[in-house]
Amino acid sequence: MSIAIYNTLTRSVQEFTPLNEGEVRMYCCGPTVYDYFHIGNARSFVMSDVVRRYFEFRGYTVTYVMNITDIDDKIIRRGNDEGVPSSQVADRFAAAFLEDSARFGIRPASMHPRATQTMDDMIAHIQGLIDNGSAYVVDGDVYFRVGSYQEYGKLSRKNIEDLEVGARVEADTRKESPVDFALWKNAKPGEPTWDAPWGKGRPGWHIECSAMAMKYLGRTFDIHAGGNDLIFPHHENEIAQSEALTHQPFAKFWMHFGFLNIDNEKMSKSLGNFFTAREILDKYPAEVIRFYYLQTHYRSPLNFTHEGLDAAKTGLQKLQVLYDALGEAPAGSGTVDVAAHEQRFVAAMDDDFNTPAGFGALFDFARDVNTVLHAEGGLDATSRDAARDLLHRTTVEVFGVVRTESAGGGDKLLDDVMQLVIALRTEARQEKQWALSDRIRDGLKELGIVLEDSRDGTKWKLGE
RNA sequence: GGCGACGUACCCAAGUGGCUAAGGGGACGCUCUGCAAAAGCGUUAUGCAUCGGUUCGAAUCCGAUCGUCGCCUCCA
Numbered sequence: 243m244s245i246a247i248y249n250t251l252t253r254s255v256q257e258f259t260p261l262n263e264g265e266v267r268m269y270c271c272g273p274t275v276y277d278y279f280h281i282g283n284a285r286s287f288v289m290s291d292v293v294r295r296y297f298e299f300r301g302y303t304v305t306y307v308m309n310i311t312d313i314d315d316k317i318i319r320r321g322n323d324e325g326v327p328s329s330q331v332a333d334r335f336a337a338a339f340l341e342d343s344a345r346f347g348i349r350p351a352s353m354h355p356r357a358t359q360t361m362d363d364m365i366a367h368i369q370g371l372i373d374n375g376s377a378y379v380v381d382g383d384v385y386f387r388v389g390s391y392q393e394y395g396k397l398s399r400k401n402i403e404d405l406e407v408g409a410r411v412e413a414d415t416r417k418e419s420p421v422d423f424a425l426w427k428n429a430k431p432g433e434p435t436w437d438a439p440w441g442k443g444r445p446g447w448h449i450e451c452s453a454m455a456m457k458y459l460g461r462t463f464d465i466h467a468g469g470n471d472l473i474f475p476h477h478e479n480e481i482a483q484s485e486a487l488t489h490q491p492f493a494k495f496w497m498h499f500g501f502l503n504i505d506n507e508k509m510s511k512s513l514g515n516f517f518t519a520r521e522i523l524d525k526y527p528a529e530v531i532r533f534y535y536l537q538t539h540y541r542s543p544l545n546f547t548h549e550g551l552d553a554a555k556t557g558l559q560k561l562q563v564l565y566d567a568l569g570e571a572p573a574g575s576g577t578v579d580v581a582a583h584e585q586r587f588v589a590a591m592d593d594d595f596n597t598p599a600g601f602g603a604l605f606d607f608a609r610d611v612n613t614v615l616h617a618e619g620g621l622d623a624t625s626r627d628a629a630r631d632l633l634h635r636t637t638v639e640v641f642g643v644v645r646t647e648s649a650g651g652g653d654k655l656l657d658d659v660m661q662l663v664i665a666l667r668t669e670a671r672q673e674k675q676w677a678l679s680d681r682i683r684d685g686l687k688e689l690g691i692v693l694e695d696s697r698d699g700t701k702w703k704l705g706e
Numbered sequence: 707g708g709c710g711a712c713g714u715a716c717c718c719a720a721g722u723g724g725c726u727a728a729g730g731g732g733a734c735g736c737u738c739u740g741c742a743a744a745a746g747c748g749u750u751a752u753g754c755a756u757c758g759g760u761u762c763g764a765a766u767c768c769g770a771u772c773g774u775c776g777c778c779u780c781c782a
Contacts, residue, residue, distance in 0.1 A: 253710095271782075279782085286782040316780075400778070404708060447780090469782025470711095476781090499782065500711090501775090508776075537719065537730070543712080543775070550718060553731040560730085563745065590720085590728095598720050602729035609747090616738095616746050676740060683742080694744050701744090 250496040267459040271468035272308040275335035276316040280516040282502040289540045291348045308351040347642040363453040376486040382428030382441040391482045398474035448479040466493035533643040536597040568630040574620020580628040583607040
């Protein structure tokens with residue numbers, strides 16, 4: 243059994259076979275660091291993170307590269323607006339990106355190369371394209387000669403003629419064709435520049451990803467991922483400029499993540515109707531947001547709503563509670579066929595990372611385990627440990643939606659105090675002092691601490 | 707105009723030719739409980755935008771219609 247992935251290149255689900263056995267090399271287009279990233283970006287980053295984690299779950303070694311674009315028009319503009327060097331803007335938001343990613347539970351990539359630190363590779367790449375006739379220099383700018391690459395349009399299914407007809411009227415007349423794109427932009431006053439054989443300037447956007455991907459993953463690698471909107475022109479151009487140089491396939495699989503909408507409208511920085519990742523992280527735990535994202539298949543659009551997040555929060559508790567319960571359940575006698583449930587989970591995920599179906603399998607699993615766990619005989623140690631292990635590998639390791647630490651937040655002093663409070667209240671309850679018991683419970687609730695009485699005693703946890 | 711996606715219960719959402727249409731939320735019922743909360747169990751779509759067609763058989767394939775959206779320009 244193997245993993246099947248929808249490949250944008252072929253517009254079909256194909257069996258995944260890595261170039262090197264047991265090893266996956268994947269690249270995901272990272273952020274341009276001119277601002278905090280938003281919840282739409284976050285969806286892509288989380289999805290890519292889960293793809294990477296699932297490959298690891300399936301036993302692959304994953305080399306995962308995500309670039310940080312730290313030189314770009316928007317960064318320069320922001321720097322000028324703030325009256326600071328653009329590098330300072332880039333550094334600030336690159337740090338914020340790593341910070342927010344960590345808060346989201348997104349594991350750091352194997353490496354996060356930066357464009358400005360890959361300059362030599364970009365220049366060499368561009369020089370190679372000039373040398374073999376795929377690119378040309380005009381007044382210090384370098385353009386890719388799209389017409390020279392026969393397969394242009396194979397990813398986005400566009401043809402050059404249509405693009406030329408539809409091109410903007412104010413097309414740059416210095417270009418041989420309106421569809422040619424910039425590999426290098428001539429130095430302008432107030433912009434950072436680098437030296438290149440054809441003159442000072444800075445790289446175009448697309449070339450960065452080609453250079454960084456090839457530098458760390460090789461000329462041909464397994465998977466290239468990114469948002470839907472990057473198919474054209476970004477990824478199309480990456481393929482053209484890469485394959486025009488190497489004459490070998492760039493990425494074997496192209497994965498594209500669906501967009502996140504708000505009120506059924508596209509969300510983007512330019513429209514301004516966006517929430518930053520930080521804003522949402524301040525309102526909901528990262529696990530809830532991840533679960534919310536993962537309840538929709540990665541290729542489908544996701545309409546972001548407050549209600550949806552609240553529903554996700556409630557639903558996720560079921561898995562968290564079971565995970566916690568299995569950690570402390572005494573051994574009983576009942577059994578559950580954990581392996582069968584794992585197979586269902588794997589089958590769902592192997593099918594193009596069908597995370598909603600994967601969760602369907604896990605919730606069915608949870609129900610089966612709960613039924614036995616709460617029944618008279620309880621769950622035997624073998625099933626219990628196997629169930630906890632599967633839950634850990636799926637909900638914690640692959641999805642990152644369940645917490646492993648206790649609900650008290652690991653505060654020893656607070657826990658000790660609470661144990662004392664609970665002990666006193668338990669005494670009151672044993673003496674049927676209901677009014678006092680309820681006052682304690684209500685008072686704690688005001689403070690954000692929830693008490694739950696059960697047959698096995700009283701537990702406390704921090705409320706939301 | 708060109709290319710493409712989608713329309714499944716009150717909400718979200720899997721399923722793309724064949725057993726009773728997953729799963730989550732909500733609602734309702736029950737169990738547990740001093741009460742509450744939490745948790746657990748159960749119920750909740752003879753039907754998958756509409757109309758035709760292909761087929762022994764379709765949510766799933768084909769056509770038309772209606773509706774929503776995306777890309778073609780910076781964008782995850």
